[in-house]
Amino acid sequence: MPEHSATAVLGPAGSGKTTVGLHFAADAAPDAPSLFFSFYEKPGRLVRKAAGIGIDLEGMIDSGAAKIVWFAPGEYMIDEIGRTAIREAEASGAKRIVFDGLNAACRPLADDIRLGAFLRALNDRLLALGATIVYTYEVSQLFFPEVLASGQFSGLVDNTLLLHYSLTGPTVERRATLLKVRDSDFDHRGCSYRITPDGLVLEPLEGEKIYPTTTDAVPTGPVGTGGTG
Ligand SMILES: Nc1ncnc2c1ncn2[C@@H]1O[C@H](COP(=O)(O)OP(=O)(O)OP(=O)(O)O)[C@@H](O)[C@H]1O
Ligand SMILES: [Mg+2]
Numbered sequence: 001m002p003e004h005s006a007t008a009v010l011g012p013a014g015s016g017k018t019t020v021g022l023h024f025a026a027d028a029a030p031d032a033p034s035l036f037f038s039f040y041e042k043p044g045r046l047v048r049k050a051a052g053i054g055i056d057l058e059g060m061i062d063s064g065a066a067k068i069v070w071f072a073p074g075e076y077m078i079d080e081i082g083r084t085a086i087r088e089a090e091a092s093g094a095k096r097i098v099f100d101g102l103n104a105a106c107r108p109l110a111d112d113i114r115l116g117a118f119l120r121a122l123n124d125r126l127l128a129l130g131a132t133i134v135y136t137y138e139v140s141q142l143f144f145p146e147v148l149a150s151g152q153f154s155g156l157v158d159n160t161l162l163l164h165y166s167l168t169g170p171t172v173e174r175r176a177t178l179l180k181v182r183d184s185d186f187d188h189r190g191c192s193y194r195i196t197p198d199g200l201v202l203e204p205l206e207g208e209k210i211y212p213t214t215t216d217a218v219p220t221g222p223v224g225t226g227g228t229g
Contacts, residue, residue, distance in 0.1 A: 001132060001159060002132075002158065002159070002181075002182055002183075002184070003132055004127055004130065004131070004132055005127075005132055005133075005157075005158035005159055005182050006123050006127065006132075006133040006134075006135065006156065006157045006158050006159070007132075007133065007135070007157055007159040007160070007161060008134075008135050008136075008137060008156075008157040008159070008160045008161070009021065009134060009135070009136045009137070009161045009163065010137050010138075010139050010160065010161070010162050010163070011136075011138070011139060011162065011163030011164060012139055012140065012141060012142045012163075012164065012165070015163035015164065015165070015174065016163050016174065016193070016195055016200055017100065017101075017137075017138065017163060018040075018041065018046075018049065018100050018136065019053060019199065019200050020134070020136065020161070020163070020200060021036065021098040021100045021134055021136050022036075022046070022049065022050050022053065022055055022057070022098075022199075023053075023055070023199055023200060024096060024098060024134050025057075025066055025096055025098050026050070026055045026057070026060070026066075027096065028060065028065045028066055028095065028096055029065050030063050032093075032095040032096075033065050033066060033067065033092050033093065033094050033095065033096075034060075034065070034066045034067075034094055034095065034097070034098070035066075035067050035069065035085075035088055035089060035092055035094040035096070035097045035098070035131075036067070036068045036069070036097075036098045037069050037071065037081075037085060037097070037098065037099045037100065038068055038069070038070045038071070038100050038101070039071050039073065039099070039100060039101035039102065039103075039104035039105055040100065040101040040104060041100070042070055043068040043070055046068055047061075047068075052197065053195070053196075053197065053198065053199040053200070054197060054198050054199055055199070067088070067092060067094075069084065069085075069088055071084075071104075071105065073104055076105075078105060078106070078115075078118060079118075081105050082118060082121070082122045085097075085099075085122060085126065086122070086125055086126070086129075089126055089129050089131060090129060093129075093130075094129075094131055095130060095131060095132065096131065096132055096133075096134075097126055097131045097132070097133045097134070098133075098134045098135075098136070099133070099134070099135045099136065100136045101136060101138065102135045102136065102137050103137050103138050106119075116156075119156055120156055123156055123157075135157065141164070142164070142165045143164055143165055143166065143167065144162070144164050144166070144177070157180075158180075158181070158182035159178070159180055159181050159182055160178070160179040160180040161176060161179070162176070162177045162178075162179055163176055164177065164190075166190065166192075173192050174192065174193050174194065174195070175191065175192055175193070176192075176193050176202070177189075177190040177191070187205070189205055189206075191203065191205055
């Protein structure tokens with residue numbers, strides 16, 4: 001993700017949005033910490049979820065490399081969420097900020113115009129503090145959703161990553177598709193992924209399977225340049 005950009009990670013329940021947020025937040029250090037605003041999962045559960053994908057979030061919290069701020073559902077008005085987010089970002093100097101489950105924060109505010117203005121103001125303020133931001137947002141469509149052209153995120157974020165399911169015969173696959181990257185060309189092809197004890201693992205795109213399957217030799221160099229196999 002480009003530095004100082006805002007990214008929306010959109011996907012249905014269980015698609016891996018929190019996992020992506022955790023991976024992003026995990027690349028932090030005490031002098032460049034991350035802040036994880038959680039709207040669905042309490043800190044203890046997040047720490048356990050992170051441990052399940054090989055991320056020592058507890059250790060990061062202890063060292064000052066990460067902080068979780070949990071907003072209990074229904075207990076915070078959106079202005080309070082905004083004020084808290086800015087205060088925490090200023091206090092910590094966070095370089096990576098995750099809002100996991102932003103739809104929960106938005107729900108109490110039915111007024112779309114006001115919500116758009118709020119998100120824009122919050123986003124601008126956090127970017128101005130030097131952060132790179134990931135918003136995760138649940139969508140109801142399981143397969144490739146077509147809801148994204150509208151809504152609060154259009155125009156707000158620089159990058160959009162869609163996590164969705166894909167049906168190939170009787171098999172349901174997880175797929176990640178980039179829809180937008182700021183000022184940059186990118187590969188539009190959807191990429192399959194698995195969630196494993198090592199976290200989210202992308203499968204090679206078709207045509208990129210360069211590793212030999214019958215020998216132990218693994219080519220070096222960038223993917224796609226060919227190999228020894
Ligand atoms: N260690 C693990 N090994 C294998 N799969 C895992 C592991 N940890 C989590 N998962 C799987 O990852 C999936 C996605 O988890 P995640 O919480 O990131 O999704 P989400 O999109 O945030 O879901 P929600 O909409 O409930 O917030 C779950 O379906 C779970 O089965
Ligand atoms: Mg989640």
